[in-house]
Amino acid sequence: MTSTDTPRFGLVGTGSWARRTYGPALQAHKGVDLVGVWGRRPEAAAELAAAHHTTAFDDVDALFAACDAVAFAVPPDVQAPLAARAAAAGCHLLLDKPLAFDPEAARAVVAAADAAGVASAVFCTLRYAPVTAEWIACQAAAEGWFTGRADWFGALYEAGDDAAVRAASPWRAERGALWDVGPHALAVLLPILGDVVATTARRGPGDTVHLVLRHASGASSTAALSLTTPPAAAGISVELRGAQGLFAMPTEFGVAQESLAVAVDTLLESARTGVPAACDARFGLRLTEILAAAQESLESAGPEPRLGE
Incomplete structure (x- = not known):
């Protein structure tokens, strides 16, 4: 891929994320050419390709051979092995979060990208939304942080009534908020407070998970993650406390398609310059490692003792 x-x-x-966000954003982007779509269901690939005036590929490797870069909007356990194949074929990688469920699968993507010398970017939405990206960068440049709090309370479905989610996105219903919105919380906290060096996780109602994190900087943070929040109580908030006072993240997140367009630009800049993107596959690997440690903490916790019994 040359500069011209x-x-x-x-x-x-x-799936819905490809139809609602990736397909429209790539088609609308003036700096790229959407040359094809591949999916595990050929009829769905044909429908999506027709909607965006491009080609449906029957063979994913043929798609890779026709491309300079590939965007992924598939479940994490499907994404990781395909991304490694795409990298080996010389394609730059626009990846979705989480990169993988298994750290070893995520490491294989990083290794393939490094071996092929291709660029990568993981679409952690708030790292590309202009208002929140600027806020994160500003806080990351400051010092003296004491603690942080990130709350991702989604109302994707109500506890005990997840049939629609299971039909549309089985991995979200199975893995829950820890793996779906956990990457968003970590992607905001890590650049500000530093890498996570210790993780404790406990369950709440529905699929809610509470994280307690210790960071390399010495600061601590908490994260409350849920997809089963009552609709009236849903919302996202991030709050930091430190030597300079109390700082809350803006809530103007913008439209996902606009953030994805910035992610595309970031990937192309990394491919042009050879400078890794801040949210590259290696960062995605680190998120997977932390989430896997949190999952292990949940599974090893055992029954919680009830006070007074």
């Missing part, structure tokens, strides 16, 4: 070429993008995935 229009980068050729492929899209892997045909």
Whole structure:
């Protein structure tokens, strides 16, 4: 891909996230050419490709061969091995979060990208939304942080009534908020407070998970993650406390398609310069490692003692 070429993008995935965000954002982006779509269901790939005036590929490796970069909108356990194949084929990688469920699978993506010398970017939405990205960068440049709090209370479905979610996105219903919105919380906290060196996780109602994190900087943080929040109580908030006072993250997140367009620009800049993106596959690997440690903490906790019994 030279500086005068229009980068050729492929899209892997045909689910709602591909239809609502990835497909429209890639088609609308003036700096790329959406040359094809591949999905595990050929009929869905044909429908999505027709909607965006591009080609449906029957063979994913043929799509990789036709592309300079590939965007992934598939479940994490599907994404990781395909991303490694795409990297080996010389494609730059626009990845979704989480990169993988298994740290070893995530490491394989990093190794493949390093071996091929391709760029990567993981679409952690708030790291690309202009208002929140600027806020994160500003706080990351400051010092003296004491503690942080990140709350991701989603009302995707109500506890005990997850049939629709299981039908539309089985991995979200199975893995829950820890793996779906946990990457968002970590992607905000880590650049500000530093890497996580200790993780404790405990369950709440529904799929709610509470994290207690110790950071390399010495600061601590908590994260409350849920997809089963009552709708009236749903919302996202991040709050930091430190030597300079109390700081709350803005809540103007913008539209996901606009943030994805910034992620595309970030990937292309990394491919052009050779400078890794802040949220590259290696960062995605670190998120997977932390989430896996939190999952292990949940599974090893055992029954919680009830006070007074």
